[in-house]
Amino acid sequence: MYTNEDLQIFVDLSQTLSFSQTARNLHLSQSTVSKRIKDLETALQVILIERGQGMKSLRLTLAGENFLPIANEMLSLWKDACHLGRGRWQSSFTIASLSSLNIQVIPTIADYLHEHIPTTHLHVMTSHSGLIYDLVERHQADLGFSLIAREYQNTLVEKWFREPMVVVRPTGTEISSPVCSPRDLPQEMEIYNYSGIGFQAWHDEWWAPVSNSYVSLDNASLVPLMLNKPGQWSVMQISMARQLAATGQYVIQKLTNPPPDRVYYLVTHLHPTQTAAHILSVLRPCLQSFAGQEESAGEVIHKG
Numbered sequence: 001m002y003t004n005e006d007l008q009i010f011v012d013l014s015q016t017l018s019f020s021q022t023a024r025n026l027h028l029s030q031s032t033v034s035k036r037i038k039d040l041e042t043a044l045q046v047i048l049i050e051r052g053q054g055m056k057s058l059r060l061t062l063a064g065e066n067f068l069p070i071a072n073e074m075l076s077l078w079k080d081a082c083h084l085g086r087g088r089w090q091s092s093f094t095i096a097s098l099s100s101l102n103i104q105v106i107p108t109i110a111d112y113l114h115e116h117i118p119t120t121h122l123h124v125m126t127s128h129s130g131l132i133y134d135l136v137e138r139h140q141a142d143l144g145f146s147l148i149a150r151e152y153q154n155t156l157v158e159k160w161f162r163e164p165m166v167v168v169r170p171t172g173t174e175i176s177s178p179v180c181s182p183r184d185l186p187q188e189m190e191i192y193n194y195s196g197i198g199f200q201a202w203h204d205e206w207w208a209p210v211s212n213s214y215v216s217l218d219n220a221s222l223v224p225l226m227l228n229k230p231g232q233w234s235v236m237q238i239s240m241a242r243q244l245a246a247t248g249q250y251v252i253q254k255l256t257n258p259p260p261d262r263v264y265y266l267v268t269h270l271h272p273t274q275t276a277a278h279i280l281s282v283l284r285p286c287l288q289s290f291a292g293q294e295e296s297a298g299e300v301i302h303k304g
Helices: 004-016 019-026 030-044 062-081 099-116 129-137 197-206 220-226 238-245 274-303
Strands: 091-097 120-126 143-146 155-163 165-170 191-193 215-217 234-237 250-255 262-269
Touching: 004 019, 004 030, 004 062, 019 030, 062 274, 091 099, 091 129, 091 274, 099 120, 099 220, 099 238, 099 274, 129 143, 129 155, 129 262, 143 274, 155 274, 165 238, 191 220, 191 234, 215 220, 220 234, 220 238, 234 238, 238 250, 262 274
Parallel strands: 091 120, 091 143, 191 215
Antiparallel strands: 143 262, 155 262, 165 234, 165 250
């Protein structure tokens, strides 16, 4: 027989293709990982991992590739079954989100799921674009929001929506026009926040390395904490800019030469669990509606 822990070891090993790395990830000894995989293979009467001599790394056999979605489904069902003893059935759904989208979209999704599938437990993990793919590929997240499109063997990537980038400045800053040129923005007063590869390329065309900025951040939620002195400025997506402007403490300017629109992508697993696939199908209209609303709001800014 095998246990859920054996399945988790196999799922992790299918991603790392390394006994030592899986051992570190799961806080086990390497010999334990190797033995548990061997016990799983014995119970299933198939070889899941190819371990040939001279191979630079492990790889899944055909049986291992076929068993991987089954193992993920079994782990998901067990997680759901654990809720039975708590008095009611609950399905768990995990979203790996960018910090800049948490306030913007997560409340909408939570309300929608509560209305349509009230027994769903929503779990939100805040992460960076690159790590989000790893979380989805390992079935640690059922849905991811990312700023980059990558090709991962077991993930599907869809363009979700785009929005323009604008300048935000604290009130009290002398502004002569609602439109400004990047040349009008002194870099030593910039609160820099990374917004994707395209944004970085645009930034490099107008200013020196980021180290010359007042401060650089890797989390958009920190921008309001730093953008607090007249003369400072930050380039950010229009949705976040509007939230700040609504407080009365910030003003928005358009750019004569703006960076590329900020593009968001939906990341899902190629073989989602049955529960995740169902919740995703129910959630799809909400995601499409949100994208339409955000793009329509962005068009107003473009038109002036």
